Amino acid sequence: MKISSFDLIGPIAILSERTKNSKKTANYLLKAHKNIKTVLIKTGKYKGLYRLPKLKFIAGVKTTKTIYRENKCVFSLDLSTCYFSPRTASERLRIANQVKKNEIVLNLFSGISPFSIVVSKNSNPKEITDIEINKEAAKYAKENLKLNKINNIKVLKGNVKNIVPKLKKKFDRIIMHLPKTSKRYVPLALKVLKKNGTLHYYFFAKKPRIQFKGLKQIKISRLNQVSPGKYKFCIDFKKL
Numbered sequence: 001m002k003i004s005s006f007d008l009i010g011p012i013a014i015l016s017e018r019t020k021n022s023k024k025t026a027n028y029l030l031k032a033h034k035n036i037k038t039v040l041i042k043t044g045k046y047k048g049l050y051r052l053p054k055l056k057f058i059a060g061v062k063t064t065k066t067i068y069r070e071n072k073c074v075f076s077l078d079l080s081t082c083y084f085s086p087r088t089a090s091e092r093l094r095i096a097n098q099v100k101k102n103e104i105v106l107n108l109f110s111g112i113s114p115f116s117i118v119v120s121k122n123s124n125p126k127e128i129t130d131i132e133i134n135k136e137a138a139k140y141a142k143e144n145l146k147l148n149k150i151n152n153i154k155v156l157k158g159n160v161k162n163i164v165p166k167l168k169k170k171f172d173r174i175i176m177h178l179p180k181t182s183k184r185y186v187p188l189a190l191k192v193l194k195k196n197g198t199l200h201y202y203f204f205a206k207k208p209r210i211q212f213k214g215l216k217q218i219k220i221s222r223l224n225q226v227s228p229g230k231y232k233f234c235i236d237f238k239k240l
């Protein structure tokens with residue numbers, strides 16, 4: 001049977017919106033792949049402040065809670081209340097591989113903390129501060145710290161806009177994975193980024209043409225396609 005692409009998050013398969021005959025496809029997946037226990041279908045784009053996907057249950061065990069593993073880490077989450085994408089797994093490792101010993105890292109828009117946990121597990125930062133507005137995602141982030149036996153990440157629940165101005169320190173590296181709207185938070189992030197510090201800035205575009213005063217482009221990475229001709233990009237900037 002020909003199946004259009006699907007994401008696998010632990011035992012939950014998520015069919016793409018383009019899938020034709022989703023019930024037949026779901027039953028085929030459940031039979032052919034013993035590791036798949038639940039099949040959902042994406043019925044719309046990530047939406048709203050919390051960037052939640054629109055998902056519909058199709059077959060198998062009716063749940064949106066899952067346990068997912070990547071990059072030597074394990075994550076617990078509820079797909080209906082928290083943003084998560086397995087497509088960013090190699091990007092998380094790319095960032096982790098850049099982090100030097102004893103760095104102080106700030107992860108804005110941290111969700112269930114996959115970037116921070118992959119960084120903490122795969123490199124040697126001194127400490128990481130996470131900021132997340134969705135209290136369900138922040139709750140799972142704290143659970144994930146325990147699951148991964150991590151004690152150098154602090155999760156702050158609230159709005160980046162209110163919390164960043166109150167931070168007492170400056171950071172070697174800032175991650176901004178909110179591709180839809182993070183542009184408006186760049187001036188705030190720059191206030192707490194050290195000179196020569198690195199900013200990982202994510203955005204959606206057809207072509208990656210973006211510049212900010214006081215930042216030098218170091219590397220552009222093209223990640224997954226989000227609509228015809230449009231991609232998610234990351235630009236690594238250095239603060240001048």
Ligand SMILES: C[S@@+](CC[C@H](N)C(=O)[O-])C[C@H]1O[C@@H](n2cnc3c(N)ncnc32)[C@H](O)[C@@H]1O
Pocket residue numbers: 049050051083084085088108109110111112113114115131132133134137158159160161177178179
């Ligand atoms: C695209 S998701 C990325 C989550 C996580 N970094 C990841 O890679 O899985 C963006 C996250 O930012 C959070 N968010 C949106 N606006 C925010 C704000 N102003 N302050 C704090 N968090 C915010 C959303 O709730 C969501 O969890």
